[in-house]
Amino acid sequence: NAGVTQTPKFQVLKTGQSMTLQCAQDMNHNSMYWYRQDPGMGLRLIYYSASEGTTDKGEVPNGYNVSRLNKREFSLRLESAAPSQTSVYFCASTNPGGQRYGYTFGSGTRLTVV
Amino acid sequence: GQQLNQSPQSMFIQEGEDVSMNCTSSSIFNTWLWYKQDPGEGPVLLIALYKAGELTSNGRLTAQFGITRKDSFLNISASIPSDVGIYFCAGRSTGTASKLTFGTGTRLQVTL
Numbered sequence: 001n002a003g004v005t006q007t008p009k010f011q012v013l014k015t016g017q018s019m020t021l022q023c024a025q026d027m028n029h030n031s032m033y034w035y036r037q038d039p040g041m042g043l044r045l046i047y048y049s050a051s052e053g054t055t056d057k058g059e060v061p062n063g064y065n066v067s068r069l070n071k072r073e074f075s076l077r078l079e080s081a082a083p084s085q086t087s088v089y090f091c092a093s094t095n096p097g098g099q100r101y102g103y104t105f106g107s108g109t110r111l112t113v114v
Numbered sequence: 115g116q117q118l119n120q121s122p123q124s125m126f127i128q129e130g131e132d133v134s135m136n137c138t139s140s141s142i143f144n145t146w147l148w149y150k151q152d153p154g155e156g157p158v159l160l161i162a163l164y165k166a167g168e169l170t171s172n173g174r175l176t177a178q179f180g181i182t183r184k185d186s187f188l189n190i191s192a193s194i195p196s197d198v199g200i201y202f203c204a205g206r207s208t209g210t211a212s213k214l215t216f217g218t219g220t221r222l223q224v225t226l
Contacts, residue, residue, distance in 0.1 A: 035216075040123075041218060042118075042217055042219050048213060058213070090156050090157075102147045102149075102159040102162055102204070102214075103159070104159075106156050107156050108155070108156050
């Protein structure tokens, strides 16, 4: 059972470079989420996709874009990376009707922008 | 947006001690969840609460859904070294498309 798989696990970017963080889940979940985790800030929602074909902004969407490629995959793109985007990024998924089980998280992507 | 205040921010305790942490919200939630994050990993669900006043246990962990629906508590009894990590509370209110709001975390360190 892979659950939620995130790639890459680590990445170093130069300011202004672009990259896409990949996320895939094999649990047939409808909803997927991208969070960032910064020291002392907890987890903050960047974007989410309540179901295939829909995406919505979360609390901190500026500087990011997302694509819900299909039911399994939800990618996060940084078009022009900035040092303020240095963070740990987590993807999560759930079924709204199955909310009794909360979110399942990936193991994270550690991004450093220099 | 909604804010969850989680306290304490960090704790250093000795093995065998009991631990208590709590989470308070400025608004009402209809679901409270507690997660644990090990170093280098994503958060893992520990306990979920769905009714005001509900008390639920998972091994040495016990969590309660506050009567006001604006708070929740997590207790860990007889702590062991593998309890080390960051504990997050999370809440969900109605009409938020299953979005969770997370607390800022309590970092727990256990000394022998």
